[in-house]
Amino acid sequence: MIEKLWRHVRRNHALEHATINLLSQRYPRSYVVGFSRPHGFTLYTALTAEEVIPAARDALAALKGGAAQLAVHENCGTNLVVSAALTTLATVAGMGYRQRRSFWGLVERLPQTVLLNAFALLVAMPLARWIQAHWTTDPNVSDLEIASFFTDYQGGSRRIRVHTRQVAPQQG
Secondary structure (H helix, E strand, C coil): CHHHHHHHHHHHHHHHHHHHHHHHHHCCCCCEEEEEECCEEEEEECCCHHHHHHHHHHHHHHHHCCCHHHHCCCCCHHHHHHHHHHHHHHHHHHHCCCCCCCHHHHHHHHHHHHHHHHHHHHHHHHHHHHHHHHHHCCCCCCCEEEEEEEEEEECCEEEEEEEEEECCCCCC
């Protein structure tokens, strides 16, 4: 059951990213934030439904056509989580977590900690992109379709909910 839910979230996450990537190409100055769930995804934006809905449909068609690169987005929350985790580990390692240190002992370890954090940040982005491509998104949306859209306002932003459903594969 959990595996099935995770698969649905991953596929909707891929469609969310593909939609945002297409919206970013069409409306370069637009601001779009999204999150995915098992039955679709939600976007918060100033863009209208008339702008978002065609992009979502085009994104689904592009993913079905093999444009898997659209499933990864540079501003995904995965990037933040990976960066935060790696820099936290670098800080703990650099400061010597298990050892009690005086203030000056910590100051002495600061250059080492800064270098470890810089390395963590260098590694974070490619690692986060890999995690997106292989774990948090699934561009295989061949049996996914957009079922409906719902638009309202929340917190001063337009909220556009895209509901998806899985369809049975067509018999040839």
